[in-house]
């Protein structure tokens with residue numbers, strides 16, 4: 501056993517929280533096509549976004565989203581600049597017709613939903629449906645949410661990447677006139693999804709389905725067409741929909757990378773397989789934590805632990821910084837990188853997005869056991 505543990509993998513186990521690891525096959529294909537895309541004689545980076553070749557890339561990506569996520573026909577798929585963060589403004593600007601007169605509901609369960617709520621406050625009256633939490637370790641029961649019935653929508657963040665808190669259920673729309681708007685940036689395409697439950701789904705692509713610079717918006721038809729008059733054109737779903745995401749030059753290369761990633765997800769077996777793998781990876785890590793007698797400490801309510809980001813301390817509730825430093829160093833020696841906790845949370849964060857094979861999570865879990873056996877008092 502000890503011998504086996506000294507084994508060092510032949511590749512880096514990149515646990516970066518985003519931009520995140522991309523499956524090797526995808527990078528390899530991108531490399532093959534980097535200079536000459538198929539028989540065009542030029543790179544995707546040099547191509548007109550109005551050429552038939554690029555048209556084919558963006559439509560293939562859209563069709564793959566539709567197929568993999570089973571997106572109903574009355575939803576549009578938009579490709580936008582500005583990552584997930586631009587969408588924090590886009591949502592109120594597109595779903596609220598008037599500046600400063602609409603009410604909107606936000607469930608604040610972590611740093612990302614707090615950022616989204618703050619951004620929306622520039623344009624709307626934001627009602628925080630959840631009590632102010634001093635630590636983000638749980639999702640208050642939906643039956644206790646104080647939802648303003650006049651709200652134009654109800655927003656939540658499906659996976660809080662920094663605190664490691666994830667909804668393991670879907671929040672239903674409050675009423676016919678109050679759709680759910682959801683940020684799925686960090687758990688996008690990591691399990692099957694019922695698109696029809698949501699009015700708007702937003703996701704930056706750099707964690708689970710591509711590289712930085714692109715956001716995907718999946719929005720129901722009837723929510724398009726009533727933007728605020730001040731809505732910037734590049735954020736305007738009505739115009740982007742009319743122009744099929746080609747109002748201005750879109751992030752062409754990120755769209756191409758997302759097309760490759762989607763093809764890979766489909767070839768692997770789709771969202772059921774992505775979901776199984778996410779469950780397996782998360783179970784490997786959390787099982788070690790739960791069986792460590794407090795040596796590893798994860799403070800998140802077990803029914804809302806994130807499958808994507810396992811956040812924990814080493815050496816008790818508040819963490820022993822020396823031990824944590826040593827763990828990070830030993831991981832580095834075994835080619836495991838990107839596990840230092842977010843500066844707001846401290847400790848360790850193992851991010852396990854679609855690009856991470858289950859065997860790599862297993863390798864990490866075995867190192868965790870071995871590290872514990874050596875360092876437990």
Ligand SMILES: *Cc1c(COP(=O)(O)O)cnc(C)c1O
Nearest residue numbers: 583584585612659661685686704
């Ligand atoms: C990373 C992240 C974002 C921000 O994405 P950007 O593309 O950097 O703007 C938004 N929401 C969540 C949940 C994230 O994890």
